[in-house]
Amino acid sequence: MAVERSVKDSIPYLDEIVQGDCSTLLRHLPNECVDAVVTSPPYYQQRDYGGLGLGNESSVEEYIEKLVAIFEQCVRCVKRTGSIFFNIGDKYVDGSLALAPYLFAHAATQRTGVKLINIITWVKPNPEPRQYRRRLVSSTEPIFHFVKSEEYKYFYDRFMAHRDVVRQRVKAGNNIGRQYLELIEQSDLSPEQKQEARLALQQAIAEVQRGEIASFRMKIRGIHSEAYGGYEGGRKNHLLKKGFTIIRMYDRALKRDVIECPVIASKLGNHPAVYPEFLVQELLSLTTEVGDVVLDPFLGSGTTAVVAKRMGRHYVGFEINPSYCQIARQRVNEVEVQPNLLEFFV
Numbered sequence: 001m002a003v004e005r006s007v008k009d010s011i012p013y014l015d016e017i018v019q020g021d022c023s024t025l026l027r028h029l030p031n032e033c034v035d036a037v038v039t040s041p042p043y044y045q046q047r048d049y050g051g052l053g054l055g056n057e058s059s060v061e062e063y064i065e066k067l068v069a070i071f072e073q074c075v076r077c078v079k080r081t082g083s084i085f086f087n088i089g090d091k092y093v094d095g096s097l098a099l100a101p102y103l104f105a106h107a108a109t110q111r112t113g114v115k116l117i118n119i120i121t122w123v124k125p126n127p128e129p130r131q132y133r134r135r136l137v138s139s140t141e142p143i144f145h146f147v148k149s150e151e152y153k154y155f156y157d158r159f160m161a162h163r164d165v166v167r168q169r170v171k172a173g174n175n176i177g178r179q180y181l182e183l184i185e186q187s188d189l190s191p192e193q194k195q196e197a198r199l200a201l202q203q204a205i206a207e208v209q210r211g212e213i214a215s216f217r218m219k220i221r222g223i224h225s226e227a228y229g230g231y232e233g234g235r236k237n238h239l240l241k242k243g244f245t246i247i248r249m250y251d252r253a254l255k256r257d258v259i260e261c262p263v264i265a266s267k268l269g270n271h272p273a274v275y276p277e278f279l280v281q282e283l284l285s286l287t288t289e290v291g292d293v294v295l296d297p298f299l300g301s302g303t304t305a306v307v308a309k310r311m312g313r314h315y316v317g318f319e320i321n322p323s324y325c326q327i328a329r330q331r332v333n334e335v336e337v338q339p340n341l342l343e344f345f346v
Contacts, residue, residue: 120259
């Protein structure tokens with residue numbers, strides 16, 4: 001992607017993935033230089049991120065304090081027309097939810113004066129199974145949408161028109177699903193499994209054509225990575241026994257402050273919490289334009305940068321773990337710019 005010299009010169013680390021602590025690196029960025037912040041910080045005492053950075057504090061209060069300090073720098077860096085999205089999961093402490101995401105959101109608005117315009121609910125159709133007898137398995141996480149002013153970019157009509165165009169193209173008889181038919185034939189599935197996969201694919205295509213779902217993805221054994229958290233009864237079970245599974249994308253994304261999106265494993269490296277590309281695509285489609293700059297101070301395996309590049313946006317990514325930086329750079333290097341995403345998840 002061509003980068004204007006004025007933009008490149010004014011924003012350090014543009015279209016780069018930088019290894020280091022974001023609490024320090026963020027201070028190198030000028031005021032109001034990015035159009036959106038999309039990130040998922042390490043959750044409080046939830047996973048091992050290599051013993052580095054945020055997430056291993058001894059108390060929720062200490063975790064919130066450090067996270068809000070980083071958030072303040074994000075607020076400083078984002079334009080008045082920009083948006084900030086933070087996805088944070090919760091944690092049980094002594095058998096009770098700590099409410100860490102909501103304590104953060106309250107502290108963030110009180111300390112910075114930003115407006116919290118939505119709490120978008122990420123619904124996971126394939127949550128990691130837990131053998132709890134005294135509580136239900138958690139299958140949602142909040143994504144907080146903050147803005148600095150009433151001037152924030154918001155492309156609601158364009159966002160919803162995307163769905164209409166997809167349906168029009170499908171009804172017009174485009175080649176939806178053709179790539180999956182080819183992959184089924186290339187797979188090592190048995191003849192019976194291939195026939196079952198073809199029938200399931202045809203059913204999913206028909207659901208899109210009838211407007212029952214917005215889109216879908218198909219995963220085929222030996223072709224795609226296994227489903228995340230795959231215990232018996234989940235998507236991994238489908239892959240093992242049937243040889244395929246179909247992930248349906250419903251048209252509830254964001255117009256009702258809900259995104260339904262499965263957690264999908266990455267074949268690259270051993271990052272413990274791969275952020276789904278579909279989530280980032282939805283957020284950037286709603287609040288950014290081609291050529292805008294997207295910042296992720298907790299880049300992890302690189303999903304925000306991957307999607308930003310594919311959609312024709314610039315990116316700035318910070319990640320403290322050097323091995324995750326390597327994964328992220330590899331993923332970004334393999335991505336081609338494709339601003340028109342109407343068929344990307346079909």
